[in-house]
Each structure stands twice: as C-alpha cells, then as structure tokens.
Amino acid sequence: MRTSIATVSLSGSLTEKLTAASRAGFDGVEIFENDLLASPLTPEEIRERCADLGLTVDLYQPMRDIEAVPEEEFRRNLRRARHKFELMRRLGADTVLVCSSVHPLAIDDDALAAEQLSRLADLARESGIRVAYEALAWGRHVSTYDHAWHIVESAGHPALGTCLDSFHILSRGSDPKGIEDIPGEKIFFLQLADAPLLAMDVLQWSRHYRCFPGQGGFDVAGLVGHVLRAGYDGPLSLEVFNDVFRQAEAGPTAVDAHRSLLVLQEALGVAELPAPVVPTGVAFAELVTPDAEPVAEVLGALGFARTARHRSKPVDLWQAGEARILVNTGPAARRDGTGLAAIGLESPDPAGAARRAEALLAPVLPRRRASEDAPLDAVAAPDGTELFFCATDRPELPSWRADFEDTGQEPQAAGVRRIDHLALVQPWHQFDEATLFHRAVLGLAAQESVDVADPYGLLRSRAVTSADGGVRIALSVGAAPADDTVHAQHIALATDDVVAAARRLREAGGPLLPMPANYYDDLAARFDFADGELATYRELGILYDRDAYGEFRHCYTRTVGRVFFELVQRDGGYRGYGAQNAPVRLAAQHAARRLTDG
Amino acid sequence: MRTSIATVSLSGSLTEKLTAASRAGFDGVEIFENDLLASPLTPEEIRERCADLGLTVDLYQPMRDIEAVPEEEFRRNLRRARHKFELMRRLGADTVLVCSSVHPLAIDDDALAAEQLSRLADLARESGIRVAYEALAWGRHVSTYDHAWHIVESAGHPALGTCLDSFHILSRGSDPKGIEDIPGEKIFFLQLADAPLLAMDVLQWSRHYRCFPGQGGFDVAGLVGHVLRAGYDGPLSLEVFNDVFRQAEAGPTAVDAHRSLLVLQEALGVAELPAPVVPTGVAFAELVTPDAEPVAEVLGALGFARTARHRSKPVDLWQAGEARILVNTGPAARRDGTGLAAIGLESPDPAGAARRAEALLAPVLPRRRASEDAPLDAVAAPDGTELFFCATDRPELPSWRADFEDTGQEPQAAGVRRIDHLALVQPWHQFDEATLFHRAVLGLAAQESVDVADPYGLLRSRAVTSADGGVRIALSVGAAPADDTVHAQHIALATDDVVAAARRLREAGGPLLPMPANYYDDLAARFDFADGELATYRELGILYDRDAYGEFRHCYTRTVGRVFFELVQRDGGYRGYGAQNAPVRLAAQHAARRLTDG
Structure with a gap:
C-alpha cells in the first residue's frame, strides 16, 4: 500500500520535513497548513520539490470550523475556502481535510452541516478537489466517526467523503467495526496514530502524546483491517505529533515512522517482509x-x-x-x-x-x-x-x-557464566523508536516500562527479551538530555553465586561500588534473612530483590568511562532487573563520581 | 508559622537537599525514606547535619500498606514498623506518615483498619513516636480525608492522628470545609502541593505534575484556612514532586518553594510582608x-x-x-x-x-x-x-x-513611543518559578499560558502585566534546553504607525526580518483588508492579528547576538502579543539563521 506522512509529524522547516519523508521511503505527504505558511517556498516550488523527491501531495490539512454555522458566517468560510482551493491548485493537492467544528457558534444541526458541507464540496469540485470530513474526538457537536459519516452520507455529494483517524476513533473508545458499513470509495483518507493508554483530557492526549502505530496501546492494525475490508484503497498516512518528535531530528523520526507502517502492513498481511529471526x-x-x-x-x-x-x-x-x-x-x-x-x-x-x-x-x-x-x-x-x-x-x-x-590463556573459574543482560541508555527522544526496533527488527518481546527515580531526574526503563531469556536488553531513557558518564551503559554478568563472585572481585582489587548502610537496614525491615546473610551483602555491596517467581542478588563495579559491570544471580525464575534497587545504585554512582571528581 | 519541605521535592543527594532547604530559610524537613536509604550518612549523621543546618526533622515518610490486612500480614508489617521506629529514634524524628493502603490484600473494613492502626500507634508510642494517617487519593479503600479521619477518630488512640495533604484532598474534588470538624490537635501534619488543573489519572497527575502553592489551579490557601481554623499548629510543609524539579538544581527550587509559602502565609494573614509596589x-x-x-x-x-x-x-x-x-x-x-x-x-x-x-x-x-x-x-x-x-x-x-x-543628540521622530513589552525566555525548568516571582514580588497579573509551535520544539508562553499595561513581560520556555541564539530575548517597541516605522527602519538600512509570502495569502483568506493594505504588510514583513478588543500589527528585526526587536502597533485595546503569528516568526528566524550560518 502507499504510505504517507503529515508534515506536522516531523520537526524542522518544510524542506527538511519533505527530505526526511522521502529518504525514509514514504510515497506521499499531507501538507500541514502551518508548515506551508511558514515556508519561504511558494506553493509551486513546494509542488516541484515534492515531485523531485518522489512524493505526492496526498492531503492539504486542515480546514477548521466550516460547517453548521449561521449563513453569514458560512459565507465568510466559503470565501476562506476559495482562497485555500486556489492554493491547493497551485500546490497540486486534490484532497482537503475538514475537521468537525469546535466553534462556539456551531449549531447542533446535522441537516445544516450536510447542506453547508455540500456547498463547500460544490466549490471544491470546481477546482477538482475532494473534501474529506473528519470527526475530531473533541468536536463540538460531531465527535464520532459514525456521526461524521452519517452527515457525509446524507449530503450525498460526490466530492464529499469522510476521513478516518485512528486516534480520534480509538481515543473515544468507539467500536471501529462499523467502519465496514462505509462504502470504501467514500473513505477519502485514513490517518493513523497510536497513543499510550492514558486517562487524560483527550485534546491534551492528542496534542502531546501521540505516537506511531505499534508504539502505544491502541489496536491500530485492527482498525486498519476494518478500513481495508470497507474497500479503502488510499494511502496509509501517519499524523502524529508529540512533544518529543517536535524536538527530535526529522530524519530518524521519519525512518521510525515508516518502519511502523511496514510492521503494520506485515501484521495485516498486505506486505511481505523477511521473517523475523529471533536471536538466541x-x-x-x-x-x-x-x-x-x-x-x-x-x-x-x-x-x-x-x-x-x-x-x-x-x-x-x-x-x-x-x-x-x-x-x-x-x-x-x-x-x-x-x-x-x-x-x-x-x-x-x-x-x-x-x-x-x-x-x-x-x-x-x-x-x-x-x-x-x-x-x-x-x-x-x-x-x-x-x-x-x-x-x-x-x-x-x-x-x-x-x-x-x-592466546592460550584460559578463563579463571570465577563463576561468571554468561552475559545476563545489556543495559543501553537511549538518546532521550528515541525510547519508543528503540522499543519498536528491538521488537520488530529483532523479534524480541517488550516488557512493561517502569519509572526509576535518579537523584537528578526520572528515568524510564523497559526490557526487551527473547522468550527463554537468552537475550535481554534493558533500554532506558532520561526525561531530558543528561550526562552519559552517570547514566552509563552496563553489562550484567550471570553467576550462580554472586557472593563468591563479588568476593573474588574484591580480592582481585576490582572496583566494587559501595552501597549505603541504610539500604541494608531497610532490607532487614522488609525481609527475613538467614544468619549472617545480610552482613555478607552489606560487606560486599550486594543488593537484593524478590518477585513472584524468585530472588535476585546483584552488585556493581564502578564506572569506567561510560560503562560499568553488574554481577547478577537469578534464582527460581526471577524475571526482573532489580529496578526497585536502581535509585540506590544511581545515588551510589553519583556519590562515587563526586568523590572522584572532587 | 514554621515551614518545612519534603526532601523528595528537591533534586540531588540528601546532603544537597538539606543544604538547599536550610539556605532557602526552611525550619524543617520531611525525610523521604528513599533519600535516606540512598544516603551514605547514618541516621545519626543526618540528624546532626540537620541540627547544624538549623533544620528539625518534622516527619519521616512514608510507611505504606500497613492497615486493614489479614493478621499474619499485619504482624509482618509491625515487624517492619519496629525497624522503622528504631531508625526514627536514631534520626530524631517523632512523627511518621502512614499512607492509606493500596495493597491488593487490603480489606474494606474500617474497624479492622482502626484496630490495626491502634496497635501500630501502641508500638509507636513506646518509641515516643506519633502516627499520622493520610488518605491517598488513589487509596484502595480509603481515599478521602474524612474517611481517614473517621478511622483515626474511631481508633481513639493518643499517638494516632491524621495527616492532611492538599493534593490528595483537592484533586479528588473533596470539600475542604469539613476539615474544620477535626480537632486541631488530631491533625498531626499538613502537606501542601498545588497542581495545574488537568483531567488525567490522579496517580500520574500526582507523580509528575505537582507544583508549589500558587503555581497551579488549586485553592491551597483556602484549604490551609480551614486547617488553621481547626486549630492546627504544626508546620506548613511542602511535598511536591514533578519531572522538572527532579532535574532542576536544588538551590533555586528550594527558594521558589519557600517563596510560595511566604506568599501563602501573606494571603492567609498569618505573615506580614512589605506591601507589593506595582511598577508603572x-x-x-x-x-x-x-x-x-x-x-x-x-x-x-x-x-x-x-x-x-x-x-x-x-x-x-x-x-x-x-x-x-x-x-x-x-x-x-x-x-x-x-x-x-x-x-x-x-x-x-x-x-x-x-x-x-x-x-x-x-x-x-x-x-x-x-x-x-x-x-x-x-x-x-x-x-x-x-x-x-x-x-x-x-x-x-x-x-x-x-x-x-x-550628548545633546535628540531622538529622531521615528514614531517609537515606548517599550510595549519585554519577552524573556526562561531557563527550561523555571517557568512556574518565574511566574510566581513576577506575580508575588512585582505584583503583576499572570495571563493564561499558551503553547506556541516552533519548528524545532514546542514553547509555552505566558504574559505578566500591570493592570494598565504599563508593564508587560512575556515569559516563555521550551520543552527542553535549547539554543538561545534562536529562542532569543526581545524588546517590543510601541508605535502608533507600524507601517511608517517599518518603512523608516528599512530605509535606514535596518535588518527587517522577512516573512514568507504564504503567510499573506492566508491573511487574505482570513480577513478583509483595505486596498493595498496587505501588499504593504507583505512588502514590509508586517504580521497581523485581531482579538475581541482590537487589532495588532507587528514586525521584527533580525537577531543580534541573543536579542532582537519588534515594532508593534496596538489598536482598539488589543490585549495579546500576536501568539498566533509566533510560529511563522520563529520559522522565519530559523530560516534567517540558516542563511547566516551558511
């Protein structure tokens, strides 16, 4: 299927956005009005630039607050539309997105909405343009896709169809099955966005937290399935904006975006990709x-x-x-x-x-x-x-x-068996991208993400793993750019006896990271230990955690450059990574660094 | 009144937090358990450090998931509590915060909760400790302050009282008037936090968006008034955590925090400050x-x-x-x-x-x-x-x-009348602090904050003004640290005729910032202009906006270092700052910079 992306999904100037979309392999773009307004290029130059880059202009968006208003207001809106249709002619765009009105003057009158949208479509048709009417989740009177479709249907105008947007549909909790009742040729456009499942005001949710399909909690693929069964044959187009993408570089974001559509098409069986080969x-x-x-x-x-x-x-x-x-x-x-x-x-x-x-x-x-x-x-x-x-x-x-x-040298019998996991700190705007990459490209499963309090900021962490735990990678990200000598990468080494391994490390002069005594007083309050066990942990800086499956004991070396090592002992099928202890470890690392620096 | 702050409200190591609290003038602190666990100082050393800094340890917090559980579980909890009470003795803390349980095993049984809290209080009393029971807004069975008080009251234990937290009370929409029915001596502690009015999951809201009193949308002062009328005479204590403070330096955050309590006390009439002198x-x-x-x-x-x-x-x-x-x-x-x-x-x-x-x-x-x-x-x-x-x-x-x-030189008759406003980009973690400062210290009124899309990130902007507009300062902040040659400060100059002023500027070889032609096509679509008016704006790079009160015309110079100038013409009482046009201006500045940089 053809793929497209709204320019608002990428950061930078319009030129930078178009270049990034083209390089990432998109077939077309939605031109977001504000990007055009702010561009020094004329519409003709933008059209030409798109053609040079192999991009079609699939949509011009958005027109707002058009329909279901008093006649005088509507005439002003038609005047505005006339200007925009002329602009679209120069731009080479033949479909315009009209969002359901949020205007305080909008009237709750479907017949009036249909009548005015018809008149808009008359005007559009004169310029060879189609009008795609979409229900915003926070529209004043029209906020669901079936309501928007009902108005389009009753207008019965050939140049008027509907635009479906997965965010607006799924954020409202609407059942997307009804999409199959819409004739495919009346679905003029399909915009896709995912989002984490947050209980929050839908407008804020939409403006700041959208993400690419497969990175949030919506069943975007399921929705697209309904749209395809309805007979839609237009592009799959991404319209995603959030606070992170606005600051990230356009190039990697566009690649991340296009990857999400490839994975989506694979899930739907409409694109064939080489099968995943899960590392062992x-x-x-x-x-x-x-x-x-x-x-x-x-x-x-x-x-x-x-x-x-x-x-x-x-x-x-x-x-x-x-x-x-x-x-x-x-x-x-x-x-x-x-x-x-x-x-x-x-x-x-x-x-x-x-x-x-x-x-x-x-x-x-x-x-x-x-x-x-x-x-x-x-x-x-x-x-x-x-x-x-x-x-x-x-x-x-x-x-x-x-x-x-x-070399002829043999490893000592130090008890390190294998690499348990690798912990990779991600650039701060690439957390969702990294998760999708490891999931889709490597075939690893993503675990729940958890918040970890560092003394100087909050970290978000999420593991991606193979089914048998042979490969475990813990991805983490700070809330803003941070010093990577503190939030360093680390290599966790599996051992069957972390006490023996830590002791040998210390005896060999290895730089064990000391842990605060107060931590052990707290362990004593929380758990029963065998005689002397806690004293041993305290002596060696070993941390302890427990989950429903088993126990976890681990300790750390000091940081060398931007990397440090962890010794871990998993017992009884413990599944985690000691996230409970991460704040203490992070504080200890900061303290060790202060000692070194000062 | 005495003031206190929870260590979790400040970033850094425990030592850094204590130093910052003391320097900002707080009388005491709440020690957050995780800060203590992660500290290399022993409880005795922390006690001593606090004493040296003139800080009392007003609260140890929190104990969680204590009450209303099966007997066997409760015995484990008592064992845990015994450890914590011993720790508090070493620390010199005599009040402990117990949060209402969120544990899956917790039973919906007020009598059981009261009975177990009584037994906990028995144990506490042996160590000279008081238990302050607080309803978390997301507590499993106890989530409102009156419910928590009902349990405390029915327990009738001298070492058991309640802790009130403005966030937990106001975020639930509870009526704080009922606080006056609680005997003051049974209110063992008062925690204060404000928050912006967001429609979102209360746990996420609490964890990431709290702010200091006067910086959010809650009537914190009103709540404190009820608490004081109930007879409470303990400290006013701040417990605020959000993603920004975690990364900001502790020193300025502590000052901001203490300032918020001073303003709160002034509003309540319990502290006298020199009266505000509003600049003219x-x-x-x-x-x-x-x-x-x-x-x-x-x-x-x-x-x-x-x-x-x-x-x-x-x-x-x-x-x-x-x-x-x-x-x-x-x-x-x-x-x-x-x-x-x-x-x-x-x-x-x-x-x-x-x-x-x-x-x-x-x-x-x-x-x-x-x-x-x-x-x-x-x-x-x-x-x-x-x-x-x-x-x-x-x-x-x-x-x-x-x-x-x-010097003897006279200003030319260039039509600049006065400074209309100053636009100050704030360090990215100081937006709320700056607003409170300008409001409380200078007596300016804060306007609504608006989002402005820059091509490379989102900006938040908010004006603080004197009543007659004699002083107008527009504060803005990016979503993350950014390049300040782009997000520069600027000085806006008022003129009665921006066209004439812009023309003179250009004729004098002044560096007018050019605006994209597409912007003017959009203006033509949105507004009716007199013949030639729009052509003049287009020629001179003048932007146009309109609000319910009047019209605004403005243009910009290029940036010199980290500052640029704006010429503005306000007509008919226009109140804004052309925020609608800011994305176009920002894009034009980026474009100009790209040209300059090469």
Whole structure:
C-alpha cells in the first residue's frame, strides 16, 4: 500500500520535513497548513520539490470550523475556502481535510452541516478537489466517526467523503467495526496514530502524546483491517505529533515512522517482509576504549581472561564462561572514551536476520572491514549501537571467532557464566523508536516500562527479551538530555553465586561500588534473612530483590568511562532487573563520581 | 508559622537537599525514606547535619500498606514498623506518615483498619513516636480525608492522628470545609502541593505534575484556612514532586518553594510582608554587548538616538520617545555576547519594592556600583535578569538618569513611543518559578499560558502585566534546553504607525526580518483588508492579528547576538502579543539563521 506522512509529524522547516519523508521511503505527504505558511517556498516550488523527491501531495490539512454555522458566517468560510482551493491548485493537492467544528457558534444541526458541507464540496469540485470530513474526538457537536459519516452520507455529494483517524476513533473508545458499513470509495483518507493508554483530557492526549502505530496501546492494525475490508484503497498516512518528535531530528523520526507502517502492513498481511529471526543469545559485547588498561583491570578482576586476539586489528577477546567481551583499542569511529559500541547476537540465520533488519530500514553495515576478515551480518540500532548477527562455533557458517587467534590463556573459574543482560541508555527522544526496533527488527518481546527515580531526574526503563531469556536488553531513557558518564551503559554478568563472585572481585582489587548502610537496614525491615546473610551483602555491596517467581542478588563495579559491570544471580525464575534497587545504585554512582571528581 | 519541605521535592543527594532547604530559610524537613536509604550518612549523621543546618526533622515518610490486612500480614508489617521506629529514634524524628493502603490484600473494613492502626500507634508510642494517617487519593479503600479521619477518630488512640495533604484532598474534588470538624490537635501534619488543573489519572497527575502553592489551579490557601481554623499548629510543609524539579538544581527550587509559602502565609494573614509596589512602566532595558556597533546600527535604524552617556562607565543611553535602551560595553559579568541583562521598572516606591523583593527571597544587588553613582534599588529575577526599581524624572528621589550626561543628540521622530513589552525566555525548568516571582514580588497579573509551535520544539508562553499595561513581560520556555541564539530575548517597541516605522527602519538600512509570502495569502483568506493594505504588510514583513478588543500589527528585526526587536502597533485595546503569528516568526528566524550560518 502507499504510505504517507503529515508534515506536522516531523520537526524542522518544510524542506527538511519533505527530505526526511522521502529518504525514509514514504510515497506521499499531507501538507500541514502551518508548515506551508511558514515556508519561504511558494506553493509551486513546494509542488516541484515534492515531485523531485518522489512524493505526492496526498492531503492539504486542515480546514477548521466550516460547517453548521449561521449563513453569514458560512459565507465568510466559503470565501476562506476559495482562497485555500486556489492554493491547493497551485500546490497540486486534490484532497482537503475538514475537521468537525469546535466553534462556539456551531449549531447542533446535522441537516445544516450536510447542506453547508455540500456547498463547500460544490466549490471544491470546481477546482477538482475532494473534501474529506473528519470527526475530531473533541468536536463540538460531531465527535464520532459514525456521526461524521452519517452527515457525509446524507449530503450525498460526490466530492464529499469522510476521513478516518485512528486516534480520534480509538481515543473515544468507539467500536471501529462499523467502519465496514462505509462504502470504501467514500473513505477519502485514513490517518493513523497510536497513543499510550492514558486517562487524560483527550485534546491534551492528542496534542502531546501521540505516537506511531505499534508504539502505544491502541489496536491500530485492527482498525486498519476494518478500513481495508470497507474497500479503502488510499494511502496509509501517519499524523502524529508529540512533544518529543517536535524536538527530535526529522530524519530518524521519519525512518521510525515508516518502519511502523511496514510492521503494520506485515501484521495485516498486505506486505511481505523477511521473517523475523529471533536471536538466541549474546555472542559478545564490544567495548571501544582509547586505553585498554582500566578495562583490562576490571575484566581481570571479574575473572575474565584474554583468550584471543584479532588477527589484524587491535581487538582483544576476553572470556569468562560463555561471556565474551571484545576490547577494541582501534580508532573508535563514533565514540569518545570507553563505551559499549557493539553487541554480537547469536542468530539461527545471520543473513536472514540482516535481511529483515534492512527491510525494516536499519542501516546495514559493511560485511567485511578488511578483505581477510570473516564476513559478518551487521546493522546499526537507532542509538548507534552496532548489532552483529553471529554464528559462533557453528562450523557450517562463517564465524567472527575465526578472525581471532587464541592466546592460550584460559578463563579463571570465577563463576561468571554468561552475559545476563545489556543495559543501553537511549538518546532521550528515541525510547519508543528503540522499543519498536528491538521488537520488530529483532523479534524480541517488550516488557512493561517502569519509572526509576535518579537523584537528578526520572528515568524510564523497559526490557526487551527473547522468550527463554537468552537475550535481554534493558533500554532506558532520561526525561531530558543528561550526562552519559552517570547514566552509563552496563553489562550484567550471570553467576550462580554472586557472593563468591563479588568476593573474588574484591580480592582481585576490582572496583566494587559501595552501597549505603541504610539500604541494608531497610532490607532487614522488609525481609527475613538467614544468619549472617545480610552482613555478607552489606560487606560486599550486594543488593537484593524478590518477585513472584524468585530472588535476585546483584552488585556493581564502578564506572569506567561510560560503562560499568553488574554481577547478577537469578534464582527460581526471577524475571526482573532489580529496578526497585536502581535509585540506590544511581545515588551510589553519583556519590562515587563526586568523590572522584572532587 | 514554621515551614518545612519534603526532601523528595528537591533534586540531588540528601546532603544537597538539606543544604538547599536550610539556605532557602526552611525550619524543617520531611525525610523521604528513599533519600535516606540512598544516603551514605547514618541516621545519626543526618540528624546532626540537620541540627547544624538549623533544620528539625518534622516527619519521616512514608510507611505504606500497613492497615486493614489479614493478621499474619499485619504482624509482618509491625515487624517492619519496629525497624522503622528504631531508625526514627536514631534520626530524631517523632512523627511518621502512614499512607492509606493500596495493597491488593487490603480489606474494606474500617474497624479492622482502626484496630490495626491502634496497635501500630501502641508500638509507636513506646518509641515516643506519633502516627499520622493520610488518605491517598488513589487509596484502595480509603481515599478521602474524612474517611481517614473517621478511622483515626474511631481508633481513639493518643499517638494516632491524621495527616492532611492538599493534593490528595483537592484533586479528588473533596470539600475542604469539613476539615474544620477535626480537632486541631488530631491533625498531626499538613502537606501542601498545588497542581495545574488537568483531567488525567490522579496517580500520574500526582507523580509528575505537582507544583508549589500558587503555581497551579488549586485553592491551597483556602484549604490551609480551614486547617488553621481547626486549630492546627504544626508546620506548613511542602511535598511536591514533578519531572522538572527532579532535574532542576536544588538551590533555586528550594527558594521558589519557600517563596510560595511566604506568599501563602501573606494571603492567609498569618505573615506580614512589605506591601507589593506595582511598577508603572519600563524605565529602560539594558543590553550588554562586547561590540556596540551592530546594536547601535539597529537602534539608529529604529529611530533611537544616543542621547546620553554614563559619567564613569562605558554605557550609552539610546532613546526614542519614552523608550530607553542602555547599551553596556563594560565587563558583562554573567553573559557572553549581546543579550538583555537588566530591566529598569518605574516604581512609585523603589525602596519599598526592593524591600518586598528581598522579603520574598530575591537576591538584592548592591545599591551602588561605584561611590559616585546614584543609589539604585535592584534585585535579580530567577532567570538572572537584573531588575532596577527606578524613579525617572522625579526630583524628590535619586534617579539612575543622574549618572548620565546628555550628548545633546535628540531622538529622531521615528514614531517609537515606548517599550510595549519585554519577552524573556526562561531557563527550561523555571517557568512556574518565574511566574510566581513576577506575580508575588512585582505584583503583576499572570495571563493564561499558551503553547506556541516552533519548528524545532514546542514553547509555552505566558504574559505578566500591570493592570494598565504599563508593564508587560512575556515569559516563555521550551520543552527542553535549547539554543538561545534562536529562542532569543526581545524588546517590543510601541508605535502608533507600524507601517511608517517599518518603512523608516528599512530605509535606514535596518535588518527587517522577512516573512514568507504564504503567510499573506492566508491573511487574505482570513480577513478583509483595505486596498493595498496587505501588499504593504507583505512588502514590509508586517504580521497581523485581531482579538475581541482590537487589532495588532507587528514586525521584527533580525537577531543580534541573543536579542532582537519588534515594532508593534496596538489598536482598539488589543490585549495579546500576536501568539498566533509566533510560529511563522520563529520559522522565519530559523530560516534567517540558516542563511547566516551558511
């Protein structure tokens, strides 16, 4: 199906918006009136720009407060419409959106509304324009799609149809099934937006919290199904505005937007994408650093050994159990200091995983960095983290491991078994995008998001996981841009005995993050522990949590650059990530940093 | 009355919070449990720190999910409470907040709740502690203050009282009059918070949108009046949390908080402050700049003449009509580049105005910069702008004008009459604070706030004005930190004929900001103009607006550093600021900047 996006959904000048929409693969745009008014381009120039970019102008929007008003007022509205239809002629737009009136003078009279909309449609038809009438959820007298359709139907005018908007329909709790009773050719346009399920004033909800389909709580795909069954054959068009997108760069937002429509079409069976290939585990995490020493010290203390070295590049492989960490001291292209740059995901079908990612607009990375390297399927996640699809130790497939030469060193028996999860702080305007990416591109399941209080701001956090927990990624985001040496990425390492692991770490001179004593007094108030257990946790800075399934014990290293490590012990099927303890950990990190800085 | 603040209302470590509360003049604090847990200080050290800072620990909070549960569960809760009471003993806190239960196991049984709360109070009394039971607005079975009081009353325990919280009471729409039926000595604590009137889920509303009294839509003072008439004699304590305060610096937030309580007490007649002295006009605006040339060019083109020069400092006075602009090329203490640093406000009683500002915690600036200068009463606004209280041309009072020597130049007859308004972009977390400051300290009236769409983010804007419009300040704020060369301050100059003024500006080579042609096509669609009128506006970049009272015509100069000028013509009592046109102006500024930047 054709895809379209309203210019109001993207930030920047009209030119920037059009360029971003085109690059992301949209077929057309809705031109939002205010974007046109503020543009230095004439309507003809905008038309030309769209044509150059391969975009059709699918809708001009909106006209407001037109119908069901006293005759004198309506004449003024027709005068206004005449100007706008002339503008649309210059712009090359043949459909105009008319929103149901919110005007205090609007009269609750469907016959009058139908009559005046007919007269508007007469005028429109003279210019070859169609009028798409839409019920705003907060319209004064017309606020539901069936009411708007009833008026359109009774007007019976060939140039008058209806526009359906998933937000206005689903936010009202209307049953979208009735859409199938509308003849497809009378559905002149379809606007799509999702939104989180919030109990709030619908106008505020609409203006500030809309998101792309699949990122909120509405069944947008279900609604589109009804619209398609009604026979609609126009574009799927996104009209989404929220406070975050207004400040985010247009390019990534447009990609996120188009991805959401691809996923929606796949769900509806109207587009075929390469099937998802769910990763089964974490092959490695890759740190880039200008100075390998501090990282090597922490890894050594954690029981990692430098088991192999890249044949041609300054990259070391450190291993403990099945946990593998690459330390790359080569020219770090994108990042300064020490940070998490890449993740290797074990994949049943690396090439297939990359094909799906590419089809879903993920930037594909070069398969070979050097001619002698093993070919690797890799893409970039929205936050810039490189994702490698790996087939470690599967002789039938090329493996990244072949690029490495063993050093002969063996991991110590330190009890680290594997990477439990990776925690990735997202750029502050990319949280929903990251969730959709990991869900749709990688086939991971998104868990509920939780709020975490940092001493200097609120964080939102949400895990994406594979069914068996082989891959767990915790995404988090601050309420505004923040210092990433505090909100650092981290690598959590699974162990069967966190006490033993923490003790070994400390004995090896590893930088355990100390936890406040008051935290342990609170644990004592909340839980019964065996004799000495709490004293041990207190001594080692081990945190404790419990859920309906089991128990969780974990501790942290201090931060190196923009990354730190966690040792975790999950027992009895505990499903969480210790979010309950995150405020204490964050405060401890701030305190440690204050000590270091000052 | 004594004032207190909950540590959760401020950002940072517990130590930072306590310091900020003390410096802002609070008498005590509520210690929020999570702040204590995350602190490296022991309870004894916190107690000592508070004592050193002159703060009492008025409340420990909160204990949750205590009452109306099965016996076995309740015994666990008592065990938990025993730990907390011991902690409170170490901390020196004698009152604990118990919130009505939200636990799924909680039973709808007031008698059981009363009985268990009594047993909790027995235990508390042993440690010299009082239990203050509060109804959360979203409590499972107890969600109103009168219900909570009914349970406390029927328990009849001397160590059990109630805690009232203005948010929980007013957000439910409860009538606070019934508070007067509660014996004052049974009101153990009073927590105050305001909030904007939003139709949204009360838990989300509470967690993210609370603000200080006088900054929202609740009648907090009215509620406190009922509480005082009931005989309450404890502290007025603020418990406010929202997403902005969590990221803002604790120091300014604490000052803002304490100011809100001072204003509240004044409204209630329980504190006497120096009376407000409402300014009657704008004496001057002061620009600081490292390079006077570009500013002088614009001012000259606007019809300003350099009429006087400071006797001892590199400050020029430029004047046109009653509009005076100081251009200061001296060492600009706080700002880089060209910006608006100070505003002179005509005051009927400059010393009285400064006394009120000081009483309301505004930093007072030195009265004399140099021994030969006229004494000046001045304070700093929250955004750092210096406010001078002036008595221009009133021989009975010292005047800033006496420091200036006339150059002999006369203003051209360019038609600029006075400064119409000043537009000040606020640091992004200080919008509510700025509004309260201008309202309470200066006695200006705050208008409704409006949203303005900038191409790269949403702005919120709100004017504060004197009754006759002699002083008008438009405050605005972005949704996140932004580039202040785009969201610059501006000075709007009143003229009786904006067309003539704009034309003169252009002829004098002044940098008029060009407006897009599409804007004028839209004006033609919306309004009837006399022949040629619109063509003139189009030619000169004049924008047009109309409200119920009159008409507004305005145009802009390009930005110099972080400041630009507006020429405005108000006719027939127009009250606004052309907010309708702001998106077009902002887009034009972005476009002009792109041209300049290359």
